[in-house]
Amino acid sequence: MSRVEQPSRRSVLATVVAAALAGGSAPSATAADAEATRGSGRRGDTGDTGDTESAPARSVDYRAWITYADWSAGTARGARAVAGDRPGVAVATPLGTVDYTDPHTKATAAWEHATWTSPPHALAVPSTEVIASWNASTPAGTWLQVELKGAYSDGTDTPWYVMGRWASGDQDVKRTSVDGQSDGRSTVWTDTLAIDDASTGLRVASYRLRLTLYRRPGTQLTPTVWRLGAMGSDVPDRFTVPASVPGLAHELSVPRYSQEIHQGQYPEYDSGGEAWCSPTSSQMIVEYWGGRLSAQQLAWVDPAYADPQVCHAARFTYDHQYGGCGNWPFNAAYAATFADLQGVVTRLGSLTDLETLIAAGIPAMTSQSFLKEELTGAGYGTAGHLMTVIGFTAAGDVIANDPYSANDSAVRRVYRRREFENVWLRSKRHNASGNVVSGTGGVCYLYFPARPTARQCQALTAVGVPV
The missing domain is CATH 3.90.70.10 (Cysteine proteinases)
Structure with a gap:
């Protein structure tokens, strides 16, 4: 990113966080981005050679579906697990056809579709943030959508949140995140599902991921997803971190x-x-x-x-x-x-x-x-x-x-x-x-x-x- 701060959805998040902290609530690590605008830092304790804080336990849980057994364990509707050197999931017999209006081109087109849904994953770290990521092939005429549904620590659920609509190319649909997704307790900030007020103790305790695979009607083309995962985290609130000891040159x-x-x-x-x-x-x-x-x-x-x-x-x-x-x-x-x-x-x-x-x-x-x-x-x-x-x-x-x-x-x-x-x-x-x-x-x-x-x-x- 440039040194000049530019408006983004994460600058809005930063404003919300700052306001919450000023009011006494202190949410844990909030959504961030390489190209976010969240203000600049102030010189603090970064020149120290050590901290009085003890090293925290790992505050991250990353889970991925990557093996044939993983894909076979999910719920496939119109999709199938694919074996081989790089197992994945692909379209088998589509569920039907749906229309999608691209919000960036305003063009509407019909697409055959199939879905795959992961089993629930219980987070070893009940989380304030969850970020999904995926690896896939999307030949021309295909694309995919990734969604995430979380279960809160109080036993209730989030909606199905769209975490991305993606294709490797840009000729069929425009690659896009989806703004405006919130249930009043959590919000999706482009690529990050974040608890709105972590000071309440509310966390995401588990999640499921859902793929929707799209292709042009009447073809045998298919997206193939080889890796699908998500990282849940609850990073401690801190201005400084414990100093590590050098161990490699x-x-x-x-x-x-x-x-x-x-x-x-x-x-x-x-x-x-x-x-x-x-x-x-x-x-x-x-x-x-x-x-x-x-x-x-x-x-x-x-x-x-x-x-x-x-x-x-x-x-x-x-x-x-x-x-x-x-x-x-x-x-x-x-x-x-x-x-x-x-x-x-x-x-x-x-x-x-x-x-x-x-x-x-x-x-x-x-x-x-x-x-x-x-x-x-x-x-x-x-x-x-x-x-x-x-x-x-x-x-x-x-x-x-x-x-x-x-x-x-x-x-x-x-x-x-x-x-x-x-x-x-x-x-x-x-x-x-x-x-x-x-x-x-x-x-x-x-x-x-x-x-x-x-x-x-x-x-x-x-x-x-x-x-």
Whole structure:
């Protein structure tokens, strides 16, 4: 994201949170985004070498449906489980035809459809937030919808909330989140289901996910979903986090791309490169794993533009309702459109978790917000920004590919460990006006092979991501 704060649905959330805190209620980690506008931080305790707080228990539960047994255990209506090297769920015999009016084009079309619903998942961490993510193939003429229904800790249920309407392309429907979803107790903020007032003790205790698979009538085409999951979390309210102890000195060779060289390019995708930190970071890691775009795929990009693959990533992560490229699940789903890749959205608990991943060869994208003086060497402040962690120095400092750089060669940065972990992991902060706003609480995108090595499986399992 740029340093200039831009209106978004999450700036509205931040205002609500700040008002609640001023009134005495203190909700836990609220919805956040790489391209959110939630105010800037105030210099606080980030220069400490340690905290008096004890390390908290893991506050995240990520569950995914990925095996043939998983898909067979769900309730399929017009859909079927698909076996093979990459099991999934696809259309079998459609339930019928429904009309869908695209809110962004106003065009109405008929679509055959089928559904798959997961069994309930009881959250090990009764949660204030739940974020779904998925990996799928959607050939031209197909798309999908992901919904989530939660059960509250008081025994009542949420409605079925739409967590995304998605296709890898943009020729049939426009990729979109859905605004205005709330039951007065929880609200969907683009890609995040959040409890409205966590101070009441209300939590999401369990959830089910529902897929609706769409295709043009009369064809044999089908979306195929290989991975469907959700991350529930209840991150403690805190301005500072416990200091971790350095345990790794290692750097991965990850391509470097600057979002800033794309300023003014394709302004229809959130005003151009100034706001493209999320897709730029995504493209770095996609290419680290060997993902490449063909000349045909990039033919639509002006040949005068450098790094056309970054423009491509912006277009194909763009959320037409949010009006930006920072929808977390849309970025993970984009990564999984490349052969033999999968992507998830989760939260991590410490830099030790990142060290575990780096040691196994897995870079990570982290979301953070800070004032200029809170992250030495950044040279800017931001209300929300994605960067790619690629390693650690011998002193334990964080090596990051930061897309908010003047050019590609300037992307590699080294940030002080204590500062970085605080601006990334805290769930509350003060903005420049001294008001309390939210922090991202350790949000992370992880992209990794469809068939990870034993060491990669061990590392992912250690940080709470089943493979």
